[in-house]
Amino acid sequence: MYLGIDCGTQGTKALLLDADSGRVLGQGSASHELISGPNGRREQETEQWISAFEKATAGALADAGADGRKVLGIGISGQQHGLVTLGAEGQVLRPAKLWCDTESADENRRLLDWLGGEQCSLERLGVVIAPGYTVSKLLWMKEQHPQLFERIAHVLLPHDFLNYWLTGRCCSEYGDASGTGYFDVRTRKWDFGILRHIDPSGRIEAALPELIESHQSVGRLRPELAKRLRLNPQAIVSSGGGDNMMGAIGTGNISSGAITMSLGTSGTLYAYANQPRISPQPSVATFCSSSGGWLPLICTMNLTNASGAIRDLLQLDLEQFNALAAHAPISAEGVTMLPFLNGERVPALPQATASLHGLTADNLTRANLCRSVVEGVTFGLRYGLDLLRDSGIRSERIQLIGGGAKSPLWRQMVADMMATPVVCTTHSEAAALGGAIQAAWCHARQSNPEASLEALCERCVSVDEATAVEPEPGAVQRYEQAYRRYRSLISSTYGQSTPPDLTTIAP
Secondary structure, rough: EEEEEOOOOOEEEEEEOOOOEEEEEEEEEEOOOOOHHHHHEEOOOOOHHHHHHHHHHHHHHOOOHOHHHHHEEEEEEEOOOOOEOOOOOOOOOOOOEEOOOOOHHHHHHHHHHHHHHHHHHHHHOOOOOOOOOHHHHHHHHHHHHHHHOOOOEEOOOOOHHHHHHHOOOOOEEEEHHHHOOOEOOOOOEOOOHHHHHOOOOOOHHEEEEEEEOOEEEEEEOHHHHHHHHHHOOHHHHHOOEEEEHHHHOOOOOOOOOOOEEOOOOOOOEEEEOOOOOOOOOOEEEEEOOOOOOOOEEEEEEEOOHHHHHHHHHHHHOHHHHHHHHHHOOOOHHHHHOOEOOEEOOOOOOOOOEEEEEEOOOOOHHHHHHHHHHHHHHHHHHHHHHHHHHOOOOOOOOOEEHHHHOOOOOHHHHHHHOOOEEEEEEEEHHHHHHHHHHHHHHHHHHHHHHOOHHHHHHHHHOOOEEEEOOOHHHHHHHHHHHHHHHHHHHHHHHHOOOOOOOOOOOOO
16 A cells, blocks of 8 residues: 555545556545735745645545555655645754745746846746746745745655655655755756855755755655554655646656646646647746656646635535536626736736726626636636647647536536546645655655556546536637637736737647
8 A cells, every 4th residue: 555645725535546457446635724914925834734734644544444554665645835844853944835825926026037037047947937937935034034045955856855854855756846946957967056156055955955856865764753644664765746746647648648637736737748848838847757758838827716715705515516506608798707816927927916897887797707717717728739740749638626626617617618538637646646656656766677568547537427528619719719708807907918829729
């Protein structure tokens, strides 16, 4: 048995996998609380992650009726871009700043200017640093909390921190490291020069974790922790990775031709590539994968957080919200929402705010508000898909994961808006599943250096054909018109051009 853990924004999920049969034996979960503040502050206490890890793991073992002492390996998936800083004794210095934190947008702009702009960032790192990346959080901490900054002994990402807690070793793997803003995705090495610009003493670059390959083990569980968690003290901890990288493994997206779309707190789209083909579009991040290749990816900052805000505003439960959204027609009778409650990364509008357009006395209804927020966040993913397609990515089918994928209305909307067939994977918790599969791969590699990740994915990953939907031609045309209105509103509201051109790009 192998344990996969996904530590996300809203909570931690645990999944127990029998890698021989490919069966998921049990699952568990526990929630996190978000610390929100002015100027886009989004943080969490790391103690919450540890507590949730324990509760979710206990829940998965109980659900499976399994003995944790038979678990052979653990793989951690973590939310990307976060900053966890530790002192010399391993103590956490302050709450972790998360991927959705935009408080350091000004620091990011200054760092991007120092690099020479977006093109120079692409040439140097293979990605354009964006608000939310780890590097700007470090500069923010230096300027806002200088005394704490001076005490930094270790700089970790969220999944690195959990691996450290489990094993006592500070490591990072290439996929998650790709989203720091001080890592070159082509050479797979830290860029110390950027950190030396922030801290000329060299102390911060010395605080970086050791880089390891995705199939390598961080170590074994600390004995006292194995006893506390009731897990096998000989269980290995795999390299783990970012949630998108683990989600790619958990959907079998480890070879060219597949596209995975995640409908979670944020929205993501990614595809596998065997070469670092850097897109000229700065919003496309060509991260490393956690399977030995690269993972061209776009991420929107707003998805279920925006629909959840409308639900709270109208005091609706999920069933009521979905019923109202389904009752409204395509394009919500002309109501368009730009749902940028957290600013936005795709389109690149970090300081944007949410807005409603096209309201009249006739169309201001609860149903249209519900429909417009779901359409608005999905238009952001369509915008990102246009960018991926413009860089040469093609797919005959989109695999959907995340909480939003459970909605039949949303699945059909994605198929129609993207003009591409859609299907859900059997297990929607793809990141946790990916962590468990990677742990099995890592364990197998210890005795067989040629052990195949592909064979494990074929055995453990499947799609649920009952969820498959095809695009409806009439709906595709109506969504295309609504999407053009969305793009036009972005241009007129923010004075931003919206590449590629407003022409339909074939799937």
